[in-house]
Amino acid sequence: MISRRTTFKVAAAITAASTIGIEAAHAADKVIKVGMSMSFTGADADSAARTASGAILAFEEANAAKTIKGYTFEFIKLDDATATAGQYDPAQAATNARKMVSDKAIVAALGPQMSGAGKAMAPILSAGNLATITPSSTNPDITDPKFAAQYKPNGKAIYFRTVATDAFQGPNMANFMADKLKVKTIFILDDSGAYGVGIADAFQGQIEKKGVKVLGRDRLDPKAADYAAILTKIKALNPDALYYGGVNQAGVKLMKQSYDIMPKMIKAGGDGIYGGDTLKGAGFPAVDGWYVTNASPHVTEDPKASKFTTAFKKRFDVFPIDYSATCYVGAQVIIAAAKKVVDSGKEPTRDAIRDAIGGIKLADSLIGPVSFDENGDVTNKVISVFQVKQDKSKPLDDPDSQFKYDGVAPAA
Amino acid sequence: MTSGDLLLQQTINGLSLGSMYALLALGFTLVYGIMELINFSHFNVFMVGSMIAMLILQAFGVVGQETVMTGLPLVGVLVATFAVTMVLCGGIGVGIERYLLRPLRSVKGPAVMITTIGVSYVLFNIVLLTLGTDAKNFPNPLPPILYNIGGAVLRLREILIWVIALGLMGALTFLVRYTKIGRAMRATAQDPDAARMMGVEVDRVVMVAFFLSSALAGASGMIFGLYYNLAKVDIGFAAGLRAFTAAVLGGIGNVPGAMLGGVIIGLIEAMSGQVVGTAWTDVVIFGLLVLVLVFRPAGLLGRIAPNKS
């Protein structure tokens, strides 16, 4: 019988000679292996698959273009959801972090999706010197210097983000709504999730400072179907606007029902409800008129985005979501860091890649210029505002043609 | 909006929600009444029902909310979709019962209930793997007609939901009260052994109960889609849990109790959203349930079962 230990080695040896989902590598090529810990099963399975697909596309492109001579990228998917939890399970995320740390071949990681998982993983990854880039976890605590002892006990930043934390999107949008939309009263909702609560809290803090009257704040159960009760209450309060912090799960239901109950009110949200899925799930006319933000500068007439969408659709037969792009860029950062290390004549080790990521500057990525501050947060904090305006000449679920750019949300 | 309008509007909201819960609660109660089984697969049969209805409506060429039908075509499409959805869901229910639960019929304890949890996982994941987890824009051919009653708004689809729910509940009540199979069901619920001795085919009764229960789940799945214009793989749990609560609140095993419980839970959900906020809705619902059961352990309409000796 083969013991677990030997199996592990055999597996490593064999996977070293093969790649998953990528064209067979050249026999002579060395492998740069990247771990991806996301919630591939359970409630978030779909968004995990599409998020990870962003990275897969980036690695496939890099391998095809032989971006780094003599090296091939390879990745391993680890599921951080369990049947016991029914969704992401921080305990499993921690196990995955340990798994990646103990697999010496893995030199960088992507993920996790959820801040709850990130909090369980960060200390372990820090101890293992393994840098990870999260495409979607936006809770500021993990990169907050206040909690450095907790989340980066080794001192160096290992938790990088290609997504702006809640600390910017919410407040900037608050400024936009108070200054440009001249909103005087508002009602705020969130979706109970870490992202939604965080962004709504930050939004509320700033909009109160701007002197806008918050008529109420409530929380939607993303698993519940019916928001008519709270929306009827909001209708009766008759605020100028409604702000929603959260993702599509509750978001599309909210859009549909709020359209029925108060079609004319100004409604806005964050990047959790920006993308083709929002358009497809909520559909016109419900989605029409919603303001959303995106944590990157908008480059007009930029062909990159539509090129990415086309390539993604062709490869995976689904539309990318917002986090497909952040994950794509996350993978590009890892590729660039590895290239920098290899070009400087060194081995692409964990330490080297971690150090390199901190200094990476992508001038012109899919989500705008990307570089990181000393905590690992993306430095680009430009928040763009879009409004949904139906364009019947284009596909109704194509975000590029249905979301109209409406300017930059002023920084707080 | 005056506060009177607000109350009226929330009542309309609550009744619509309650009708859906009531249909789903009936399914729990039917199966529970006959087998004393908490059927967790019911949650996801409901979800599968909304998916089936979505696929059928799409096959009829209905796209999103843009294909509006009226008159006979509308009635035809709705009736056909309801019928096919209910029959298919009923078939799923019968299949689950026949092949997975019947071998466990004589087993005491929660093993059967656990099997239904397993079935629930399987249904959920089959849909997840084939249709994905994203929210789907449910095709809805209903014209967007609405009536203003003071400041409150009543939509056509709300009226339709009430009518359909009442119709199905009426049909079920008739079936249970006045037909041969209904008598057999009631007899089995009272005392399966005695019923068997009196010549009732218990297997058939259980199968019919599962068929009806799952067909009702399918119907409420479709109603869910028409009401919210949405289908999603994870809708089963929250709706199922509330419906189950409704069944217990009304007195589980009791058909009018399930209807009453459903409507009450729907109204509570609407009113607590208004008064204390949706963040606390579940706490209000379950808190109230605990109170009711403490003071009336058999539910609102349930009899306290005599101790079986």
Place this chain on the structure above:
Amino acid sequence: MVSSAIAYVSRPFMALAPEKRHALSLVVLALVLLAFPMLHDNDADIDTAANALSYATLALGLNIVVGFAGLLDLGYAAFFAIGAYYYGIFTSFQVMPIWHDWWAPFQALGFVEKLNQGGPDLVHFTLSFWIALPTAAVVSAFFGVLFGAPTLRLRGDYLAIVTLGFGEIVPIVARNIDSVTNGAAGLNGIQAPKLLGYNFGIDAMPYYYVGLVLVALLIFVSTRLRDSRIGRAWMALREDETAASAMGINLVRFKLLAFAIGAAFAGMTGVYFVAKLQTATPEMFNFNVSSMLLVMVVLGGMGSVWGVVVGAVLLQLMQTWFLPQLSEWLHMLGSLLGNETLRNVDMVQWTQLLFGIILIGMMLFRRDGLIPATRKVPLLNFAAQHAEIRRGGFANLENIPRWNPGTGNALEIRDVTVKFGGLVALNAINITLPAGGVVAVIGPNGSGKSTLFNVITGLVEAQSGSIKSYGVELLGLLPHQILELGVARTFQNIRLFPNLSVLENVLIGQHARLSSGPFASVLHTPHNRAEEARALTWVSNILAMFGNRLTPRAAQAVGGLSYANRRRVEIARALASRPKILLLDEPTAGMNPAETLELAEQIKSLHDLGLTILIIEHKLDVVTKLADHVIVLDHGDKIAEGTPDVVRRNEQVLTAYLGRAARAAIQETANVG
């Protein structure tokens, strides 16, 4: 070859005595588990094992509630959450009140630290893991009682939904009170345990060992409780609440105790779990976790201590280790075979589907659990095992001390009326049972005889009247209190605990005469040991009274016994409680004439021993043989009383008892004779 080799190796092992074999297996298992992290130096796998261990502790706790006490709990994760947030809040950076000097003593004890992040000094809680572990058990137990209390009157499935409700409420509260729990974002910086200056940090190995100790501890506690007075009481109320309370078990107390101890296990696990994870989010404690824990318990075998551990570990490892690993193995196989499909198959997405299928399969084919529950049966002594069959009165009475019936009235029933809705079941009944007497109650079916017993033993309420036993009022007392006063009964339609053994059934009769609480039972205090030994002697003496009828069957489940033997066990169970008054409800029903005669003799010897007896009986010869005094009931009224002979000749009795036609026939016979 292989099998013979195994046989060769296992032969000396199998030759060992069962206890030694058991002990040896335990030692080997312990050694393997202790050595695992050193043999297998993979932090992720050790962590997976540690997670599985924490689910094992949860399953052990749920097993107390569901498996032992039979209380279906669908919201068990609530207590897991309470323990987790208790430790989380008192060690993280979430709640930080402004420093005040009265915190200083706590600082000296190491419970808090003074912290300055700019601004005023703040209090940072630093509760030690080792203190949190036992205190979390207490805190969770408190909530166990709090959540259990409203459910006490509910039957199984209602209980399930109420517990499910609490299970939903707790995570919602955790999510909504952000200021204390940091809501959905999760707590930051929950402190890792320290031991003798060594910080556990994020290394999986020390957690694994703590988990192992925790599992071992809880297995020990579970086993000890199961085999104690408390475990017997739980199993009794699981099998039949009415009979349990009639046998002196305080239902409220023991249900709450089960909730409390089950919750305590979960609370400790919560502390362990978040200390390992160093964060806590409300999603970690949702309904899924509760239902999966129930699956683990059922899969392992309800009530089976080792079973639920195996069930939990297996299910957890299957989803966190085996199924994820499977796709790596398939990729490997694909590479070896050059099979492109196999090499690219993405098993990860299929995990939950497979999981559901396996769950159904296990339920279909192994529904009693992997390790069905077995319980230790205390051994009987040689003499008891070799008791001989003897007909007639009781045997082996030399070991039974005489009862002292005392003086006065053992029972004095005055004007007792019981109504069910409009139906009068007992109408102002007066009965006196003198100490040391034997009184029989006869009457046609539906005359109120069993209701009389039920009202005496507290199972039904009387609308008016008074029932005194030796001057103490019984009305208004609960069944277990009445048993404690020395009134024990049997039931017309035998209410034994069918899945328990003869010995356990009869031991449960001793319940009210024992006093060991949970701590004494777990620790086997000298008092507890002496008490258990006394109980066992007493019970084997009682069993021995029935000659060879029950003693050889002591270890058998009563469900499999003959009808007559079940009647005997029920009488033995009542006797085990050392009653002063024994209420026998049709004890000879369903027995053949020889058995009836034997039992009548035995009841007579009980009377000779000094027991006061109230008996309901249809067989008039038995009544004549035993009773000094006969009461006749009809439609809730007492229509006659007196000595057996007097009653037999009473016309009203004959009419009521036999009906007019029969009476006419008898009179005709009498006339002819």
